[in-house]
Amino acid sequence: MKMKTSWLKTIASCAAAVLFLSACGEPESPAPGVEPGRVVITGNDQMLFSPTEFTVAAGSEVTLVFRNIGQMPKNVMGHNLAILTLGTDPDAFSMASQRHPDNEYIAPELEDQVLVATAVLGPGEEETLTFTAPDVAGEYPFVCSFPGHTAAGMKGIMIVE
Numbered sequence: 001m002k003m004k005t006s007w008l009k010t011i012a013s014c015a016a017a018v019l020f021l022s023a024c025g026e027p028e029s030p031a032p033g034v035e036p037g038r039v040v041i042t043g044n045d046q047m048l049f050s051p052t053e054f055t056v057a058a059g060s061e062v063t064l065v066f067r068n069i070g071q072m073p074k075n076v077m078g079h080n081l082a083i084l085t086l087g088t089d090p091d092a093f094s095m096a097s098q099r100h101p102d103n104e105y106i107a108p109e110l111e112d113q114v115l116v117a118t119a120v121l122g123p124g125e126e127e128t129l130t131f132t133a134p135d136v137a138g139e140y141p142f143v144c145s146f147p148g149h150t151a152a153g154m155k156g157i158m159i160v161e
């Protein structure tokens with residue numbers, strides 16, 4: 001009984017903290033003079049991204065819309081989009097990740113190699129990611145880690161410059 005009470009107190013104080021933070025949050029506008037980048041990438045039933053390459057400014061705010069424009073069912077032709085850290089081997093990442101359908105095909109032990117990722121999307125679905133581009137310039141791989149898709153060519157490059 002004692003434990004239950006302190007647990008409830010913890011929940012209550014967390015809820016209060018969340019309310020406080022959201023009330024006092026920064027306005028979601030970009031810094032003056034910075035044009036936020038917006039990228040739309042599609043994935044299709046042929047296991048291809050389009051485009052397979054896009055460029056963002058280092059440290060800039062990026063809005064990335066990923067859209068599954070295919071028609072095949074999600075369980076056989078689902079797609080995600082995971083942008084990986086500099087130097088990650090996209091094929092090795094996806095080989096390990098395809099064993100984890102319960103984690104959106106992201107290997108839990110490799111989550112530190114993921115900058116940002118969508119869920120697995122079915123036909124006609126889309127997800128918008130907003131993130132801050134890395135400060136380090138370079139070519140960051142992105143993949144669909146649904147089983148077999150990276151090997152079939154469903155990968156690309158985010159160029160940070």
Ligand SMILES: [Cu+2]
Pocket residue numbers: 043047077078079080144145146149154
């Ligand atoms: Cu895919």
